[in-house]
Amino acid sequence: MLRNFFNALIVARQATAARQVMDYLSDSQLSDIGYSRSTFIAAQTANLMAELDTNVDTADNSIPVNVNLVGAL
Secondary structure, three states: OHHHHHHHHHHHHHHHHHHHHHOOOOHHHHHHOOOOOOOHHHHHHHHHHHHHHHHHHOOOOOOOOOHHHOOOO
């Protein structure tokens, strides 16, 4: 539940940041990267949500090992 709350905060902030970025991009620049003013924020939000979903599915249970110290104990 807490993870969902934090993800909602992240998505909301990202949408606000995308809206602010759009203030500095012209229509021709947006079309060059494949977006329009009506699709830019939705596409960025969808990309972020997909990235957050993949991070939930993959748990990082590995511990970094210094190869110089392997066998030292």
